[in-house]
Amino acid sequence: MKDVHGRCFSPIWPRFNPLRPDVRRRWCHRRRGRMHMSISSLTGALARSGMLCAAAFLLGGAGHPSLPELVASYEDFSRDHPMEAGRSDPPRSRVGWPDETQDGMAQRRVALERIATALDGLGNDGLSDEDRVDRDYLRQLVGWRIEGIDFDERRFAFVAHEGFYNTPYALARGLNLRSEAEALEWVERMRGIPGYFAEQRANLERGVATGWTHPAIVIDVGAAILRKQIATPVTEDPMLEPLGGYPDVAAEALRLIEREIRPAQRTALAYIDGPYRAKARRDLGIAAVPGGRAYYDFLLRYYTTTDLSAEQIHAMGLAEVERIRGEMDAVIASVGFSGSFADWLRFLRTDPRFYATSREELIEKYAAASKRIDGVLPRYFSVLPRQPFTIVPVPRELEEGYTTARGGGGGDFERGFAGTFVVNTSHLDQRPLYEVPALSLHEAAPGHHTHGALNNENKALPDFRRARDLLAFREGWALYAERLGHEMGVYRDAYEKFGSLSTEMWRACRMVVDTGIHVMGWNYQQARRCFSENTALADINIDTELARYIGAPGGAVAYKVGELKIVELRRRAEAALGARFDIRAFHDLILAQGQLPMTLLEKRVDAWIAAPR
Structure with a gap:
């Protein structure tokens, strides 16, 4: 949960993991000259790598590109605009910071629309079954990207604990610089931070002007993070950590932080905690902003990769809450506990053994x-x-x-x-500790x-397909893995079994709470009660999660939707194959897909069931 996930994130972007060194190195080790690569040098490089057709297509040539050329076009787009492609890889543009201005987003839309139009004109002739899966998924993926741009999502420049203010730290943490030249490149990149922050403020200001602002609970989380970053002594700033072996370069970076980056952070905090907070929306739900219900419906389609409505998802969540609660009650009875459910939760939250x-x-x-x-x-x-x-x-x-x-x-x-x-x-x-195994x-x-x-x-x-930005697949699989723990014998006692049920209930409550907040007008206490009355989650976890769901609508429901689909597909395979069902082969099949929308995954499983054995 990428689940996303520094800003490097919008409601349809994956969470940027601040501790992925593979991402940090690829992003940060781009030379400035490459970031300002000319069209001629770009096409020359692509020609040498067999991608000239893709480059020509993106630049306006190549009348009828093939599927491999369209895939190459999208991958080239992904390298230039990784956030728009659901990636956390380095862009070639500017000094490495994403261009999230309105002009920058409009240019991305043009490139994506060209790919979408070409995919629409690509028939089935000459395409294998695997090719057709690639084509259908890529068309769906590109369509989502275009729709997200059309909603002007960059008006939400941060989402509670994830935002543009974390991006520099996410890139710096664990960066392995192998030479003084690379160290200097990192400092040069740091010089772009104030400009990047200024662009994010412009996005926030556009949000204020159009009624797209966060509630205060989300704003306060972002402001608290900025305060903590600003309060960190400059000599201890994480952006300096990669420069430990280059004292002269580190001294230059320290001066840069003092003179340019800290002032930019203070300016961002003053705006977010001042004029922006003064315009915080009063309603928690995204439906309260202009066009908010349409935006939420889009987010549900994107995150779940289905056409389930908010009302259907809410009902599914309520059914899961009821089922899981019954299993919880059975576990409690198995240890002879005689108090109420609230007493049981109080016991779990206060007994030091846990x-x-x-x-x-x-x-x-x-x-x-x-x-x-x-x-x-x-x-x-x-x-x-x-x-x-x-x-x-x-x-x-x-x-x-x-x-x-x-x-x-x-x-x-x-x-x-x-x-x-x-x-x-x-x-x-x-x-x-009883939640640790799950x-x-x-x-x-x-x-x-x-x-x-x-x-x-x-x-x-x-x-x-090797990316991990489809929440329904990624998080659905991970939640299925928790369920699999019962078969695997991972949960050793009633408390760990209850911990597993509690984390599953957490995800079921998400379906109820996310739709309740964003469509049904729930207030904070209504949302909070779903968790406090049905899970063993501690208060701090509940409040952290609620700020996340309020700030990033729709994503929280994808976990359960994806898991329930995988469970459904497994049961279908077990019923159809009987003694021929192989649990290892089924799991290998799911993971071999990389990632797919649930509709396409279902087709793959059905084909696997029908295949001769």
């Missing part, structure tokens, strides 16, 4: 759970990634308002980077890390 006493202990608990899981994975998967993962704490400057845990994109074996599983080690009295399954293996690492290793798929 909480680590140090940050280090919490990390160790996650490590132990992950190794237990490793021991049973081969029984359920015949294809596993080569790439390992590491477990690290969320950086101190990000932990306030940060989610409980987050898995990375699988690392990069070729570049020597392990996958990263980050754990929030703050507020230990609100990080229950979160490990979700964020690491066989959840996000396994999926991401296999995508990285699956060179047979085009890059847009």
Whole structure:
């Protein structure tokens, strides 16, 4: 959960993981000369790499491009505009900061519209089944990108704990600079931060002018992060960390932070916490802004990759809450607890046995759970990634308002980077240990890390299918991995089983709460009660999550929608194949797709069921 995910994020962008070194190096090691590459040098480079047709198409040539040329065109677009393509890779434009001005977005739309029109004219002749899947998914993907631009999403330049103010730190953290020249390139890139911040302010001002502003609860989270960044002594600023081996360059960067970047941060804070907050929308739901219901309906289509309405999703969520609550009650009865559900939650939230006493202990608990899981994975998967993962704490400057845990994109074996599983080690009295196994399954293996690492290793798929920006697929798989933990024997006692049910209930409540807030006019307390009365989530987690759902509408429902579809497809396969059903082959099939909308995934599974054995 990319789930997104520094700003490097809009409601339809994945969350940028601040601890993915593979992303940081690729983004930050672009030479300035390449960022200002001329058309002639660009087309020359593409010709040498076999991509001249794609470049010509994007520049207005190539009358009837083939599917491989269109795929290459989209991948070239992705390298230039990674955020618009749902990626976290380096753009070639300017000094590496995304051009999110209205003119910049209009140019992106033109490029995407050309690809969409060409895809519409591409028939089935000469296309294999796999080609048709690529074409259909790419057309859907490009359509979503265009629709997002048409809604002018950049008016929301930040989303609670994720925003433009985090982008420089996300890029700097863990950056491995191998020469003084690369160190100087990083400093040169830092010089673009004030301009990047100024553009984001312009986007926010356009939001104010058009009635597209956040509620105060979202604004306050962003302001708190900026205050913490500004309060950090300049000598301890994370942007300096990559420059440790280059003292002269670091001194130059320190002066740059003091003289240009800190003032830009203060200016951003003054605006966000002042004039912008004064225009905060009163209603929590996005439907309150002009065109907000249409925008929310679009977000649901994008995030779930289905045509489910808000009302249908709300009803599905209520049904899941009822089902899971019944399973919770059975677990409580199994340990002989005689109090009410509220008494049970109070017991779980206050008994010290369920909480680590140090940050280090919490990390160790996650490590132990992950190794237990490793021991049973081969029984359920015949294809596993080569790439390992590491477990690290969320950086101190990000932990306030940060989610409980987050898995990375699988690392990069070729570049020597392990996958990263980050754990929030703050507020230990609100990080229950009985949730550790479920979160490990979700964020690491066989959840996000396994999926991401296999995508990285699956060179047979085009890059847009190896990305991880479809929440319904990515998060649906990870939530399915939590459910699989029961079959795998990962949950050792009633408390860990309840922890799993609690995290599942959390995702079911998301379906109810997200649609309740953004369409049905729910207030904060209504939304909060769904979590406090049905899950063991601590207060700080509930408030953190609610700020996230309010600030980034629609994404929270994708987890359950995706998981329920995968469960449905598995049951269909089990019923059709009977004794011939192979659980390892089914899991391998799902992960071999890279990522697909749920409608296309369903077609692949149906074809697999029908295939001779």
